[in-house]
Amino acid sequence: MRRFITSVFVFGLIIINSAFGEIPSPEPPANLIAEDHPWDHGDKIDLSWDLSIDDSKLVESYRIYSSTSSEVPFTVVTNISSGENSFIVEKLKRNQEYFFQVTAVGLDGQESTPARTEIAVVPTRQWFDGNRFSLAIITLIFCGSVFYWINHARKGRPLKIRKIAGLEAVDEAVGRATEMGRSCLFIAGIQDMNEIQTIAGITVLSRVAKTAAEFDARVEVPTSRSLVMTAARETVQASYLAAGRPDAYNEDNIYYVTDEQFGYVAYVQGMMVREKPAACFYMGAFFAESLILAETGNSIGAIQVAGTAMPAQLPFFVAACDYTLIGEEFFAASAYLSGEPDQLGSLKGQDVGKVIVMAGIIIGVTMLTVGMIAGIDTPFGSWLNDAVRFLRSVILT
Amino acid sequence: MFEFFKNLDRRWIFLLMFISVSIPIYIVGKTGKTFPEVPTILSEETFRAIEELNEGDPVLLSFDFDPASEGELGPMATAFTYHCASKGLKLYFMALWPVGPQMIDDVIEKVIKPDFPHMEYGIDYVNIGFKPGNEGVIKVIVTDLRQLYTTDDKGTNIDKIPMMADIHSVQDFELVMNISAGYAGTKEWVQYAVTPYPDKIKLVAGCTGVQAPLLYPYIPDQLPGLLGAIKGAAEYEKLVVDKYAGETPDPKYLEGRRRMGPQLVAHLLIILLIILANVIYFGEKRREVR
Amino acid sequence: MKRTVPLIITALGGFVLIVAYFIPATQNWGEVAAIWFDILASIAFVLGGGNLIRIHLKKVSNKGAGWGYSLITIVAFLATLVVGLGKIGVHPSALYPNFPLSGEYRELGSPFWWLYEYAFKPLTATMFAMLAFYIASAAFRAFRAKNIEAILLLSTAFIILLGRTFAGVFLTSWMPDFLSGLRIENLTIYIMSVFNTAGNRAIMIGIALGIASTSLKVLLGVDRSYLGTGEK
Numbered sequence: 039m040r041r042f043i044t045s046v047f048v049f050g051l052i053i054i055n056s057a058f059g060e061i062p063s064p065e066p067p068a069n070l071i072a073e074d075h076p077w078d079h080g081d082k083i084d085l086s087w088d089l090s091i092d093d094s095k096l097v098e099s100y101r102i103y104s105s106t107s108s109e110v111p112f113t114v115v116t117n118i119s120s121g122e123n124s125f126i127v128e129k130l131k132r133n134q135e136y137f138f139q140v141t142a143v144g145l146d147g148q149e150s151t152p153a154r155t156e157i158a159v160v161p162t163r164q165w166f167d168g169n170r171f172s173l174a175i176i177t178l179i180f181c182g183s184v185f186y187w188i189n190h191a192r193k194g195r196p197l198k199i200r201k202i203a204g205l206e207a208v209d210e211a212v213g214r215a216t217e218m219g220r221s222c223l224f225i226a227g228i229q230d231m232n233e234i235q236t237i238a239g240i241t242v243l244s245r246v247a248k249t250a251a252e253f254d255a256r257v258e259v260p261t262s263r264s265l266v267m268t269a270a271r272e273t274v275q276a277s278y279l280a281a282g283r284p285d286a287y288n289e290d291n292i293y294y295v296t297d298e299q300f301g302y303v304a305y306v307q308g309m310m311v312r313e314k315p316a317a318c319f320y321m322g323a324f325f326a327e328s329l330i331l332a333e334t335g336n337s338i339g340a341i342q343v344a345g346t347a348m349p350a351q352l353p354f355f356v357a358a359c360d361y362t363l364i365g366e367e368f369f370a371a372s373a374y375l376s377g378e379p380d381q382l383g384s385l386k387g388q389d390v391g392k393v394i395v396m397a398g399i400i401i402g403v404t405m406l407t408v409g410m411i412a413g414i415d416t417p418f419g420s421w422l423n424d425a426v427r428f429l430r431s432v433i434l435t
Numbered sequence: 436m437f438e439f440f441k442n443l444d445r446r447w448i449f450l451l452m453f454i455s456v457s458i459p460i461y462i463v464g465k466t467g468k469t470f471p472e473v474p475t476i477l478s479e480e481t482f483r484a485i486e487e488l489n490e491g492d493p494v495l496l497s498f499d500f501d502p503a504s505e506g507e508l509g510p511m512a513t514a515f516t517y518h519c520a521s522k523g524l525k526l527y528f529m530a531l532w533p534v535g536p537q538m539i540d541d542v543i544e545k546v547i548k549p550d551f552p553h554m555e556y557g558i559d560y561v562n563i564g565f566k567p568g569n570e571g572v573i574k575v576i577v578t579d580l581r582q583l584y585t586t587d588d589k590g591t592n593i594d595k596i597p598m599m600a601d602i603h604s605v606q607d608f609e610l611v612m613n614i615s616a617g618y619a620g621t622k623e624w625v626q627y628a629v630t631p632y633p634d635k636i637k638l639v640a641g642c643t644g645v646q647a648p649l650l651y652p653y654i655p656d657q658l659p660g661l662l663g664a665i666k667g668a669a670e671y672e673k674l675v676v677d678k679y680a681g682e683t684p685d686p687k688y689l690e691g692r693r694r695m696g697p698q699l700v701a702h703l704l705i706i707l708l709i710i711l712a713n714v715i716y717f718g719e720k721r722r723e724v725r
Numbered sequence: 726m727k728r729t730v731p732l733i734i735t736a737l738g739g740f741v742l743i744v745a746y747f748i749p750a751t752q753n754w755g756e757v758a759a760i761w762f763d764i765l766a767s768i769a770f771v772l773g774g775g776n777l778i779r780i781h782l783k784k785v786s787n788k789g790a791g792w793g794y795s796l797i798t799i800v801a802f803l804a805t806l807v808v809g810l811g812k813i814g815v816h817p818s819a820l821y822p823n824f825p826l827s828g829e830y831r832e833l834g835s836p837f838w839w840l841y842e843y844a845f846k847p848l849t850a851t852m853f854a855m856l857a858f859y860i861a862s863a864a865f866r867a868f869r870a871k872n873i874e875a876i877l878l879l880s881t882a883f884i885i886l887l888g889r890t891f892a893g894v895f896l897t898s899w900m901p902d903f904l905s906g907l908r909i910e911n912l913t914i915y916i917m918s919v920f921n922t923a924g925n926r927a928i929m930i931g932i933a934l935g936i937a938s939t940s941l942k943v944l945l946g947v948d949r950s951y952l953g954t955g956e957k
Contacts, residue, residue: 079749167749174747180934184941229618232762234936237943237951244950264773265766269951276950293780294773300503300852312791325617326503326645326853333859336866337445347932349925350645357867358859365928369935372948380947388938395930445862452861470891475914502846503853537831537841567767571759589829590818644889651922652929666889699890701857706886708865709879716869 064092064142066150067100067123072138072159077168080132080161086124087153090142093120101149102127103139108158112139130161172433179394184387191383199382204343204361205374208242208319209249211341215316216253222246223315224270225306225331227322227346228262228299231269234369235347239322240266240273241372242345246319247274251281258315259292262302267294303327307334320344320359321368324351332358345371402429441715448708455704459696469692470699478670481639481660482518484610490523492609493602497624498528498535498542500616504643505538510691511641511668512538512614514675516546517688519612521679525598526560527608529584531572531619536564536588545687557587557596564588569619573627577605577636606635613640621650621658629657641667665694732946739944777802808836881916888913 067087075082090097097120103112104127115127120142130136135158142150191197215222224246226239243259250257257274261267271292278287295305307330310318318335320328321344328344328351335342336358344355345363355362363371366388373381409422463469474482488494496515500508519526526547528539539562547554554560563584566572575582580603586592593599601607605628615621621640629638637659642650644664654661662671668691676684686693742758745751781795789795807813814835815828831838870876887893893909900908906915942948 079752163749165748165750167747167752170747177743180937181941184938188945188947230762230766232759232766234939234943238939240951241948263766264769264771264776267773267776268769273951276952290780290783294776296777297770297773298849300849303852304848308791308794326643326856329859329863330852330855333863336863347935349928349932350649352928354863357863366931366935369932369939372939372942372950376948376950378947381942384938384942384947387941388934391934391937392931395934443865445865448862448865449858452858456857471894472891473894473910475910477914501849503849505846506850506854534841540831568759568763571756571763574756590820590827648917648921648925651918652926654918664889695891699892701861702886702890703892705861705864706883708861709868709882712865712868713870713879716871 062096062144063148064096064144064150065090067140067142067153070138070140070153070155072136072155074159074162075126077164077166077171078161079167080163081128081130083127083130083136083138083159083161084124085127085138085140087140089121089123090150092142096144097142098145098147099143101141101143103141103152104130105137105139106134108137112137117143132161132163135160176394180387180391183390184384187386187390188380188383191379191386194379197379197382197386199370199374199385202363202367202370202374204345204363204367205371207341207343207361208246208375211317211319211343212246212249212253212255214341215250216255218316220314220316221256221258222250222317222319223306223310223335223340224257224259224319225322226259226261226266226270227320227324228302228327229323230263231265233323235323236263236266238347238369238371239345240269242319242321242375243270244273244277245375247277248281251278251283251286254283254286257291258309258313260295260302260306260309261292262295262297262299264294267292299325299327303330306331310334310338310340314338315340318342320346320355321363321371322346324348324355329354329358335359398429398434402426405429437715437718440711441719451704451708452701455700456697459700463693463696467686469689470695472669472673472692472695474670474674477654477661477663478667478674480655481641481662481667481671482674484637484639484660485515485518485522485524485612488522488524488609491525493525493527493598493607494519495527495529495605495608495611496539497531497611497613498538499531499620500538500614501532501534502537504616505541506694507643507664508614508616508641508668509538509541510665510672510694511662512542513546513687513690514668514672515612515614515641516542517550518675518679520547520551520554520560521675524609527598527602528560528562530565531569531623532616533565533567536562539564539588550685557591558598561596561598562588563593570623570627573605573619573623577628577632580604606632609637611636611638613638615640615642615646617643617646621646621661622653625650625653625657633657641671665691665698669695728949728952731952732949736944736946739940774802774806805837805840808840813837881920884909884912884916 067090070085070087073084075084085102087100099117099119100122101117102115102125104115105112116125118125127136127138137158138155139152141152144150187197212222224243226243227233227236229236231237243257247257259267259270259274261270271289274292275284275287275289278284295302310331311334315338318331318340320331320342324331324346325348328346328348332342332344332355342359343361343363344359345368346352346355347365347368349365352362352364370385373385405422406426409419409426412419412422414420414423485494496519498512500512516526528543530536530539543560543562547560564587566583568575568583572583576584581593584593587596605611611624611628613621613624615624621638621642624638624640628636633656638657639660640650640658641662642664644666647661647663647667650658650661662668672688672691676688680688738758742755745754778799781799783789784795785792785799809830812826812828812830812835815830815832815837817823817825818827818829821827831841868875868879868882870879887896888909893913897908897910905911939948943951
């Protein structure tokens with residue numbers, strides 16, 4: 039009803055003024071304040087002002103202008119709707135002086151006189167990014183828990199780890215290859231060394247190579263990246279040395295094929311069909327080639343163990359391989375295989391992270407559900423809704 | 436018979452799959468008939484995102500796929516380009532995959548040159564090409580395009596291309612369209628472009644079938660529209676063709692729908708194979724009990 | 726020494742980049758590091774190419790098993806390299822007509838374009854298309870209604886398989902509007918956006934924590950297996 043009366047009033051005012059040939063400009067906004075935006079890169083300024091006294095009647099929008107000098111003409115930054123009394127100006131030059139003006143724009147486009155900033159304001163860069171404050175806290179808690187549990191394990195306190203069938207099968211697979219007098223094939227994914235899954239894959243390779251050295255089986259590692267070849271050579275050599283068989287190491291078994299995804303797959307597939315390895319390990323980042331490789335391995339009767347953190351490829355590996363390490367199991371492999379307390383401690387730290395995430399999910403879902411049940415119009419429901427919004431847009435951004 | 440199916444050689448399955456794909460391809464090719472498509476909400480949202488734009492608005496099309504996935508993604512690349520050109524938008528092509536520029540060339544030759552001859556290179560469309568670095572490229576161009584792109588794909592200085600004058604970063608585009616076959620692709624565009632600048636960058640995407648489930652968590656906030664594989668392309672194609680291509684559309688704009696025929700028969704074959712495998716499984720179990 | 730220096734570089738580089746992420750002045754260091762990695766990886770191409778030639782030449786000269794394939798590999802590699810780098814058959818660019826190498830390497834009709842169009846393109850498309858055959862054989866072998874979970878999985882697979890084709894619309898279009906949520910194409914969307922998304926999110930959270938924890942192990946030097954031996 040109030041809105042209707044206001045509209046009628048405004049409309050009437052316009053009609054009357056039009057009839058007399060003049061439409062009044064709205065009163066200008068007042069007390070324009072410009073301040074450097076806190077905790078940023080030095081490219082933003084916060085503006086705030088008191089609304090024009092005509093805000094609810096004659097003001098269509100506020101127009102913001104900026105200039106690098108009070109003498110240089112001002113250029114329009116943007117228009118924002120009436121009722122708004124603050125704005126963050128972005129994409130500014132760091133350490134540059136800026137002046138601002140804000141005008142109220144009437145319903146017919148007429149502008150008020152401007153509210154101005156009298157002194158220049160300079161965007162400056164702070165030493166910490168405020169947008170990432172909550173992420174820093176979460177990182178500290180997570181890293182802290184990993185440190186704590188590594189330290190805890192070092193003191194000799196026992197840590198329990200559940201059995202991972204896929205990793206138990208590594209020795210079995212290499213043993214079978216030895217019995218059959220065939221080789222083992224190891225694929226460390228098709229990504230480079232900057233991919234953490236490739237590093238996790240190379241870690242499993244060290245164990246496979248060590249077992250193969252002990253059993254006197256041959257491990258063949260075709261790689262799709264040059265740097266992975268270099269890293270795999272170092273790792274396999276170390277494993278042969280640790281197994282007391284440095285003489286059995288042959289670097290030609292670890293070689294580069296091609297970076298091209300399907301060229302690599304074609305080579306590996308052909309090699310598998312020709313040489314029929316008895317055990318195939320796929321440990322790393324895979325894409326569409328996962329099923330082609332695993333089905334070919336299946337067709338030649340190889341025992342196959344896969345590990346990847348590519349969720350899209352997991353179903354294919356699960357369908358075609360004997361064992362699959364799913365996501366985090368794959369990352370737990372090095373700790374599991376080494377059995378070193380340091381590494382087991384890091385797994386425990388990871389569990390703390392999981393507890394935090396689960397708590398966050400439960401708290402968020404509960405608050406949102408209760409808020410919906412209570413109704414968004416009630417003070418309690420609205421408070422819960424604001425809390426969830428804060429959680430989403432401030433803490434989790 | 437039971438023994439034959441129990442120990443079914445996989446080559447029989449391969450043969451069945453070959454037949455079930457090739458026969459529909461032949462029939463669709465011969466008759467030109469396709470199945471009707473009912474667009475789902477994600478295709479409609481993708482269509483709407485482009486429809487909402489005004490003539491002359493700049494849009495970025497990132498072709499992050501290769502010839503291997505062209506069969507699956509080609510039709511949506513064609514449909515995106517046709518839709519944007521029909522709306523009179525300004526098209527900026529780029530690629531995060533090394534062979535992406537070839538995919539861009541294909542679509543320019545197929546759609547823009549024959550059907551939109553009035554569109555001029557450098558004024559209405561431009562191909563700024565491929566840059567190596569995957570998500571690193573997105574991270575840079577999201578705030579400063581010229582830091583990486585100093586020339587277009589042909590080596591012309593970017594400042595001499597008229598339509599580049601007002602484009603300084605990805606934030607200057609009204610919409611980003613990404614066609615993705617994997618890494619780097621839609622996920623990276625969501626994480627490194629839309630997430631840090633949710634109010635300034637709007638993204639719609641088309642992706643391979645295997646990727647689609649991973650992108651659902653980003654819908655609708657970070658990714659309002661998504662075309663999943665050939666099905667998504669066919670639905671979107673229908674919306675575009677119905678509105679812009681008239682009564683007798685060129686067959687090149689029906690590629691997605693034409694491929695739905697082989698897809699239907701292949702899916703039915705897989706369902707039959709699964710049922711057959713289970714019949715064998717339960718038959719075997721019954722024999723064991725006896 | 727051979728292990729200590731890389732360990733120190735890893736730890737320093739890693740922790741500096743973590744801290745840099747929170748400081749506006751150093752936030753782009755991560756991108757700079759990524760560019761440096763790209764440069765290193767590009768140089769390593771030479772290493773890979775050299776290794777490829779060496780291994781396959783060895784195979785050819787020993788007449789080892791499948792040496793014919795090795796010969797094809799060497800010829801294809803060298804031919805593509807020469808044609809691509811030498812821009813053979815490419816006309817100079819209109820902007821710089823006096824520079825024979827200024828043309829576009831993939832100029833229409835050039836030998837490199839020919840290799841791309843008639844060798845690379847069909848070969849890679851063929852490899853990708855093979856997935857259809859393997860999916861069929863894997864589905865035939867792996868999907869068994871062994872227990873309740875497997876039955877649920879099977880039913881979901883059928884709904885999605887039908888929902889991604891016209892069959893889904895055809896089978897359930899008779900349903901009245903108030904039951905439209907049960908039409909196969911709508912069920913498909915519901916399964917994908919609710920059940921699938923929930924499962925995927927759980928896996929992704931686990932993976933993210935796994936990545937963070939593994940990265941920390943690498944930075945702290947707790948996991949050193951990827952570095953190889955300390956001896957030469």
